[in-house]
Amino acid sequence: MGEVEEMLEGYEVKREGEAEILMLKSNAVFFNPVQVHNRDMSIAVLRTFLAKRKEEHEEMVNKKNKSHQNVSQDVPPKSDANGASSSLDGEINGDHGKQVNQDADKAEDPSTETTQTPSWKRKGELKAPIVLEALAASGLRSLRYAREVDGLGKVVALDNDKASVEACKRNIKFNGTAASDKVEAHLADARVYMLTHPKEFDVVDLDPYGSPSIFLDSAVQAVADGGLLMCTATDMAVLCGNSGEVCYSKYGSYPVKGKYCHEMALRILLACIESHANRYKRYIVPVLSVFMDFYVRVFVRVFTSASEIKNAPLKLSYVYQCVGCDSFHLQCLGRTVSKNNSVKYAPGIGPVVPQECSDCGKRFNVGGPIWSAPIHDQDWVLSTLADVKPMKDRYPAYNKITSVLTTVSEELHDVPLFFSQHNISGTVKCTSPSAVVFRSAVLNAGYRISSTHVNPLGLKSDAPWDVIWDIMRCWVKSHPIKEQPSDSAGTMILSKSPKLEANFSRAIAALSNAQAKKVKRFLPNPERHWGPKVRAGRTITSKHASLLGHEAMNGVLHHEDKPAPETEEGASMAKENEHAAKRQKTSDDEQVTEP
Ligand SMILES: C[S@@+](CC[C@H](N)C(=O)[O-])C[C@H]1O[C@@H](n2cnc3c(N)ncnc32)[C@H](O)[C@@H]1O
Numbered sequence: 001m002g003e004v005e006e007m008l009e010g011y012e013v014k015r016e017g018e019a020e021i022l023m024l025k026s027n028a029v030f031f032n033p034v035q036v037h038n039r040d041m042s043i044a045v046l047r048t049f050l051a052k053r054k055e056e057h058e059e060m061v062n063k064k065n066k067s068h069q070n071v072s073q074d075v076p077p078k079s080d081a082n083g084a085s086s087s088l089d090g091e092i093n094g095d096h097g098k099q100v101n102q103d104a105d106k107a108e109d110p111s112t113e114t115t116q117t118p119s120w121k122r123k124g125e126l127k128a129p130i131v132l133e134a135l136a137a138s139g140l141r142s143l144r145y146a147r148e149v150d151g152l153g154k155v156v157a158l159d160n161d162k163a164s165v166e167a168c169k170r171n172i173k174f175n176g177t178a179a180s181d182k183v184e185a186h187l188a189d190a191r192v193y194m195l196t197h198p199k200e201f202d203v204v205d206l207d208p209y210g211s212p213s214i215f216l217d218s219a220v221q222a223v224a225d226g227g228l229l230m231c232t233a234t235d236m237a238v239l240c241g242n243s244g245e246v247c248y249s250k251y252g253s254y255p256v257k258g259k260y261c262h263e264m265a266l267r268i269l270l271a272c273i274e275s276h277a278n279r280y281k282r283y284i285v286p287v288l289s290v291f292m293d294f295y296v297r298v299f300v301r302v303f304t305s306a307s308e309i310k311n312a313p314l315k316l317s318y319v320y321q322c323v324g325c326d327s328f329h330l331q332c333l334g335r336t337v338s339k340n341n342s343v344k345y346a347p348g349i350g351p352v353v354p355q356e357c358s359d360c361g362k363r364f365n366v367g368g369p370i371w372s373a374p375i376h377d378q379d380w381v382l383s384t385l386a387d388v389k390p391m392k393d394r395y396p397a398y399n400k401i402t403s404v405l406t407t408v409s410e411e412l413h414d415v416p417l418f419f420s421q422h423n424i425s426g427t428v429k430c431t432s433p434s435a436v437v438f439r440s441a442v443l444n445a446g447y448r449i450s451s452t453h454v455n456p457l458g459l460k461s462d463a464p465w466d467v468i469w470d471i472m473r474c475w476v477k478s479h480p481i482k483e484q485p486s487d488s489a490g491t492m493i494l495s496k497s498p499k500l501e502a503n504f505s506r507a508i509a510a511l512s513n514a515q516a517k518k519v520k521r522f523l524p525n526p527e528r529h530w531g532p533k534v535r536a537g538r539t540i541t542s543k544h545a546s547l548l549g550h551e552a553m554n555g556v557l558h559h560e561d562k563p564a565p566e567t568e569e570g571a572s573m574a575k576e577n578e579h580a581a582k583r584q585k586t587s588d589d590e591q592v593t594e595p
């Protein structure tokens with residue numbers, strides 16, 4: 001038997017992108033094929049990161065060269081306290097450890113501005129970036145990064161499970177020298193490894209079972225300045241408010257139940273990463289944050305700056321969610337006060353809402369704090385989309401990632417959370433205006449409105465709630481409803497006369513570019529029995545029915561095989577989201593009962 005045949009015995013070969021892995025039929029090492037969306041999106045963002053990093057470096061070199069030319073005309077080159085020249089002939093990577101000590105020293109002195117600048121901007125030669133996949137399982141993701149992303153340096157794949165590391169090593173070998181020259185696998189607890197390698201990785205990837213919360217503190221320390229942290233959370237039931245107290249214990253934030261819960265999940269995760277980063281005088285800049293299939297995934301850059309972290313409370317808010325109607329309001333944690341050219345930091349002024357909802361008279365639940373600054377960088381989103389488009393054959397999940405990036409690119413980035421058009425119609429118990437009619441009324445009233453990638457029925461708008469309800473009051477005038485109980489939220493809302501005369505005539509911008517061009521914005525589910533997978537090594541029994549879904553166990557999971565038409569996609573996707581959240585609940589229980 002040849003070496004390859006020997007290697008293949010007892011295994012199945014799975015191919016994804018340009019990587020192939022050997023899978024034991026016994027489910028001994030974790031592998032979830034529907035996570036191809038997650039891996040493809042990560043490859044796309046990684047490519048953008050490399051391009052941006054190069055651009056930033058070139059900009060820096062040009063700037064330095066110019067200032068050097070100016071300086072060298074009159075003054076000799078300066079040396080620092082250690083006698084080192086401040087010229088650009090330094091080196092990159094490899095000394096991140098030294099860098100952290102310098103940063104720490106500087107950071108001790110509050111008067112000193114630390115490194116807001118990416119590590120590669122501070123040195124001469126641009127070295128190939130180093131990636132850490134902290135929770136690698138079979139190594140498929142690391143192998144794809146190494147084989148598919150041009151210009152990467154080393155990829156370090158970690159796992160604390162012996163069988164996974166053995167599988168990973170086998171897979172590295174199986175993928176030939178293109179992989180073995182770059183990827184190395186280690187048996188290690190990711191937390192210890194990351195803590196002992198501060199600022200050493202240009203990219204850190206966290207893709208855990210369930211919650212990433214226990215890895216965040218060490219992960220934010222392992223990323224180089226200006227580097228990229230990519231992080232998945234699949235514990236959607238927790239993040240979406242099924243057990244708020246568990247979410248608080250894991251993420252330090254209280255979720256409230258609302259149609260926006262999947263976006264809130266993203267914002268809770270971002271707030272949590274920021275809070276860990278702030279402990280080390282670091283802060284995050286989100287470049288892309290997505291809810292896909294059954295999980296959230298965020299891509300954030302990490303920088304160090306003692307002065308920038310003072311702005312952290314300005315990027316966080318509590319959420320007041322009315323229990324009677326759909327109204328929600330954000331309360332920022334902090335504010336700045338400018339006086340005589342100086343800026344002072346102060347706590348936010350609250351509450352931003354009265355004791356009782358001014359729309360329906362009911363009380364509020366308070367959630368958060370959530371990240372309320374933008375969750376995407378539009379420039380990164382558009383660059384990533386533009387880069388993906390000509391490479392259709394290189395992304396197995398091309399349709400999914402382009403549809404998500406398209407919807408993300410059309411979101412109002414400065415409007416946190418959203419409401420559901422069907423819900424607000426449900427609250428006043430009327431037939432829903434069509435999306436175009438409703439969007440037109442908001443635009444005609446002088447406000448902005450957009451869709452959201454997390455929910456086909458979701459609408460983001462900077463219109464205040466009294467304007468939204470006025471539009472519905474006007475709509476109900478021409479679309480009368482049956483009498484409702486006198487104490488219902490809808491009755492309370494409709495008992496007031498509208499101050500605004502809504503104009504429902506079609507506004508030019510009522511459809512987004514993608515809608516107007518009929519570009520697919522939401523896709524059906526990835527496969528029949530999609531969703532989270534049980535931990536590696538477990539035999540699937542009836543106990544897992546609740547995790548995988550009873551329908552999946554019986555093989556009769558109902559889902560759309562064909563993409564839903566634009567008008568129906570909302571309803572079917574919204575249902576699926578709810579199913580996914582329910583399935584997730586047991587996924588979390590599963591984590592807790594792990595022996
Ligand atoms: C969901 S799987 C990773 C899947 C992989 N990223 C992919 O794309 O196929 C999570 C992995 O994390 C590993 N893991 C859990 N806790 C860990 C820890 N403290 N340190 C290192 N690995 C850990 C598990 O053994 C498991 O293989």
Ligand SMILES: [Zn+2]
Nearest residue numbers: 322325357360
């Ligand atoms: Zn209300």
